[in-house]
Amino acid sequence: MSVLSFRRVSAAVLVVFGFTVLEAAAGPAEIAQIKPRQDKLRDMGGALKAITDEIKKGRLDWDNTILPNAQTIKDRSVYLLNWFPKGSGPETGKKTYALPAIWQKNDEFQKLGKAAQAEAAKLNDIALKKDEAGLKAQVIATGKACKACHDDFRSPDYEKENEE
Amino acid sequence: MTSTEGRVEAALADTADLRVWDLPVRIMHWLLVIGTGVCWWSGVNNELEYHLWSGYAILWIVLMRLYWGVVGSSTARFVNFVRGPKAILDYATTLHRRDTPHAHGHNALGAISIVVMLGLVLTVVVLGLFAVDVDGLYSGPLSSYVTFKQGRHIAHLHYDWFNILLWMIGLHLAAVLFYFLYKRQNLIRPMISGKRQVKRQGEAREPEMKIVPLWRFVIGAVIVSAIVYAVYIGFYF
Numbered sequence: 001m002s003v004l005s006f007r008r009v010s011a012a013v014l015v016v017f018g019f020t021v022l023e024a025a026a027g028p029a030e031i032a033q034i035k036p037r038q039d040k041l042r043d044m045g046g047a048l049k050a051i052t053d054e055i056k057k058g059r060l061d062w063d064n065t066i067l068p069n070a071q072t073i074k075d076r077s078v079y080l081l082n083w084f085p086k087g088s089g090p091e092t093g094k095k096t097y098a099l100p101a102i103w104q105k106n107d108e109f110q111k112l113g114k115a116a117q118a119e120a121a122k123l124n125d126i127a128l129k130k131d132e133a134g135l136k137a138q139v140i141a142t143g144k145a146c147k148a149c150h151d152d153f154r155s156p157d158y159e160k161e162n163e164e
Numbered sequence: 165m166t167s168t169e170g171r172v173e174a175a176l177a178d179t180a181d182l183r184v185w186d187l188p189v190r191i192m193h194w195l196l197v198i199g200t201g202v203c204w205w206s207g208v209n210n211e212l213e214y215h216l217w218s219g220y221a222i223l224w225i226v227l228m229r230l231y232w233g234v235v236g237s238s239t240a241r242f243v244n245f246v247r248g249p250k251a252i253l254d255y256a257t258t259l260h261r262r263d264t265p266h267a268h269g270h271n272a273l274g275a276i277s278i279v280v281m282l283g284l285v286l287t288v289v290v291l292g293l294f295a296v297d298v299d300g301l302y303s304g305p306l307s308s309y310v311t312f313k314q315g316r317h318i319a320h321l322h323y324d325w326f327n328i329l330l331w332m333i334g335l336h337l338a339a340v341l342f343y344f345l346y347k348r349q350n351l352i353r354p355m356i357s358g359k360r361q362v363k364r365q366g367e368a369r370e371p372e373m374k375i376v377p378l379w380r381f382v383i384g385a386v387i388v389s390a391i392v393y394a395v396y397i398g399f400y401f
Contacts, residue, residue, distance in 0.1 A: 046312030049300030053308035056398045143301025150298055151210055 030088040034096050037083035040076050047072040048146070051123075051139055062130045070120075070127035073142065077120035081113045097155040109153055116145040181359040183373045184269060186237040188228075188381050190358055196225050196285070200333070207326070212302030219304075223289045224392045226282060231384040238374040239269030246279060247272040262347055266360065268371065277336055284329040288322060293395060295319035305398045 047069035054060050089098045102109045119142040126134045185193075199222040206215035233242040247255075255272035258264050270278055293304040296315025307315045343349045354360040394401075 042312065042316075045296075045298060045300040047300070049296055049303060049307070049312045049315070052300060052303065056305070056308050057400050140301065143299045146299040147210070147297075147301065154298070156208075156210065 027087070027092070030085055031092045031094055033083055033085060033088045034092065034094050034098075037088075038096075040079075040083065044073050044076050044146070048139065048143055051135075052143075055136055055139065060132060060135070062127065066135070067127045070124045074120045074124035077117045080117065081110060084109070099153050099155055102153050105152075109149070112145070112149040112153075116142075116149060119145040179361045179363055182268075182362045183358055183375070184239060184354045184360045185358045186240065186373065186375050187358065187378075188232055188236060189240045190355055192225050192229050192232070193355055196222065196229075199225060200285070204326075204330075207323075210297075212297055216302060216304075219289060219292050220392055220396060222285065223293075223395065224388055226286050226289060227388045227391060228381075228384055229282060230286075231388060232381070235376065235380050235384070237376050238371075242279075245270040245275045247275060252276065264347070266349055266362070269373075274339065277332065277339065281329070281332050281336060284325065284332055288325045288329055291318050291322040291325060295322045305396050308398055 050069045051066055054065050060066055084098065084102055086103050088096075089100050089102060090096055091100075119138070123138045123142045126138050199218050202218040203215060203222060206212070206218060232240050235241075238244055252272045252275075259273070267274070293306040294310050294315060295318045296303040296307045296310070296312055297319065298316070300312060303315060310318065340351050343351050
């Protein structure tokens with residue numbers, strides 16, 4: 001066996017071994033997405049609630065409430081679609097509302113995600129402009145964009161959510 | 165005239181209509197049925213815009229029923245149908261008998277079911293006022309007083325208590341069916357027509373229902389509407 005071929009073989013072995021390690025690590029990496037993704041989505045829901053609360057109160061605190069919360073939604077929404085790698089659904093065996101439909105009808109999921117990003121960006125623009133007239137309609141539009149995805153791709157199983 | 169008709173006529177002449185439920189009680193009962201149905205459907209299907217409106221409707225109906233339970237007609241009043249443990253036990257021990265007289269208004273056991281159901285509906289509605297939806301968009305009118313996380317938790321309680329209410333409604337329907345099939349007492353017709361047929365002879369003369377004027381209902385409606393409106397705007401006057 002020549003030196004060259006020994007090197008080639010050992011390189012090949014290492015590559016195969018490396019892939020095996022990566023493959024094995026894929027599970028935990030996807031599981032690791034679930035909790036932070038729930039936290040981030042919850043923050044976004046909380047942020048939209050903070051804005052609807054301001055509207056309910058009838059006094060809009062643009063600088064302290066509406067702007068930072070609109071920004072949270074917009075900033076988070078940019079990464080939204082990265083939080084759902086293949087394999088991070090119920091097959092992980094973890095508590096998740098993510099339905100398998102996310103990966104089965106991924107085109108539709110991506111489309112709704114991008115639509116939500118667009119609405120979140122618009123909401124942020126309105127917050128920057130302090131456009132009182134446009135705010136309410138855009139809050140509804142943004143919430144509906146969130147809901148559109150939740151209706152089809154999030155499990156409505158209420159009993160599941162009583163985790164911490 | 166055939167003999168059958170004659171007998172029917174004779175039987176009819178022997179009976180009289182006794183008023184059991186006044187108009188407000190009947191209207192509130194059936195509105196509550198419709199409202200609960202709409203809430204159930206819209207809640208399960210996440211049609212929260214409709215869910216909010218039907219929720220306000222139910223809040224209005226329940227508050228009106230509570231008000232009517234104090235100032236309404238005799239059979240609507242809590243003091244007239246809520247009984248103590250002894251009366252309830254006495255009634256329960258005759259439940260298996262078919263020859264028991266028709267209770268005028270709620271019977272002692274039915275009264276418990278009414279109070280429990282009203283309490284459950286009120287519980288579910290009040291939890292709904294503070295509940296937050298997953299999008300933070302169509303939340304209850306008082307949800308601004310709780311955090312997103314608290315509101316989500318309340319939304320789950322809202323759902324759990326509604327399930328308990330469903331069991332209670334099931335029991336209520338089972339009881340009505342039991343009276344119809346076993347005791348041969350039709351409880352549904354009086355809830356529609358307001359009247360129940362009684363034999364002129366035989367059954368002891370029962371006290372006529374005391375009907376109160378409708379303006380009392382109107383006054384209550386104005387007050388309750390104001391309360392529901394205040395809730396709707398989250399008490400941010």
